[in-house]
Amino acid sequence: MNRSDQYVLPAADQKSRRQGHTERQGPSLATGLAARQRLGAALIVALLSVAWPARAKAAAAPNVGGASSVTVESAADHPTARAAAELLHARRERAWPLLRRWLAGEAIRAEPTQTPALPRPQLIKLGASLYGMYCQNCHGPSGHGDGPRAAVFDPRPRDFRSGLFKFRSTPTGSPPTEEDLFRTISAGLRGTGMLPFADLPEIQRWALAAYVRSLVPNQSELSAAPISVPAPPEDLSSEDRIRTGKDRYRQLGCNKCHGESGRGDGTAAPTLVDAWGRSAAPRDLVAQPLKRGDRPEDVFRSLATGLDGSPMPSYRDAAGDSELWDLVAFVESLQQRAARGVSPSDLARARTRVAAQQRQGAHTVIGGCGCQAGGKQ
Structure with a gap:
């Protein structure tokens, strides 16, 4: 080898x-x-x-x-x-x-x-x-x-x-x-x-x-x-906030790229390119680690600032702090699904790709x- x-x-x-x-x-x-x-x-x-x-x-x-x-x-x-x-x-x-x-x-x-x-x-x-x-x-x-x-x-x-x-x-x-x-x-x-x-x-x-x-x-x-990041709400992991976040996920069009279940398989996913014209597959929010980190503050910052050079926009003008925390709650819940709702083969493929890089x-x-x-x- x-x-x-x-x-x-x-x-x-x-x-x-x-x-x-x-x-x-x-x-x-x-x-x-x-x-x-x-x-x-x-x-x-x-x-x-x-x-x-x-x-x-x-x-x-x-x-x-x-x-x-x-x-x-x-x-x-x-x-x-x-x-x-x-x-x-x-x-x-x-x-x-x-x-x-x-x-x-x-x-x-x-x-x-x-x-x-x-x-x-x-x-x-x-x-x-x-x-x-x-x-x-x-x-x-x-x-x-x-x-x-x-x-x-x-x-x-x-x-x-x-x-x-x-x-x-x-x-x-x-x-x-x-x-x-x-x-x-x-x-x-x-x-x-x-x-x-x-x-x-x-x-x-x-x-x-x-x-x-x-x-x-x-x-x-x-x-x-810099954009300030407020302290996470105490009810971030509550079912009510996660359910509201799921609705917000659809309202803001996140499902078009990341898919209904966050697997990176939305209808727009195959067409996405970055600022240099290269294919830019959306993140699998369930099986792949979040690049910046998985702390709630990290997710909030990515939503508020966007990821320049990629198809991921800023939602700062489209949602207030409370709405962004709703979305953070839903994204965080998707990461937790890796332990239960995803097949071992899917997880293995995603993690093998990450490990290779x-x-x-x-x-x-x-x-x-x-x-x-x-x-x-």
Whole structure:
């Protein structure tokens, strides 16, 4: 079986298993993250002083519409930059237990604990260097979603230059905040090739968020304040609210795409395409995990903001907060049906597809993205 079909446990992880390394005994995520933050402190200096000049250069084209003019190169030839890249790759290998636990369904903290201390120009420079190590293999060297690994994923990696982001706290048509990007980088997107990078120190995740945000054209003109999410009602799981939510589901036309039972088989489903003309099958709300997360607040935010670049619109103008919570209650009830009303074969097919995408992402995170010296994959 080749590399694209099966993940081979890294040598460093195999060694730590034999030696009974404490990280293999399932430490808390907070302990693991703190340790990796200490390990990464010295790397920031090396990346800023050496890896950045070796891995990035200014693009020849002028900076149009506020988009970043930095283009990330695929490899660093400087010996110190190679050493930094090798150490970062080794840290990702040691962090694999965290990623494996996430694949098994464990939640990862996505909220930041502090704001970045670096000046913004330095933060973007650091982010560009890290982007070359971790992101360009999927999202492409210029952020167009056309990296060498992009074709194996469904959905495809995001084209940052388009300015269309699904997972935001801002109104439809607006770019995400850097906090939104930080959360996505930290927590990943379930059922896709976008795995979590919560093992990276917070300063590096902030740097990646700042760099990705700098790729968005006309960002200063389009920026908007986040939409507030009220506290979930106490009766969210009540039968009355779920029944009202089911009616709301039909009134707002959700059944046309997601189907009457939420299985992604609505009458309009075969015709749906995304902003790039690619087929965009609606989510199976019963058997597949929700990409942003299944907390009620996550579902509310997706309904209120829409998923830009996809056929999923914002319902902020069509329904008030109470009506949106009705809809959240019904969607949450569909997720619970997976334990009773869905055949084992249907669940197996849906979960196999999800697992395949996440496995591809795991290969890219651990063995690719330019993490090894010379950009090896």
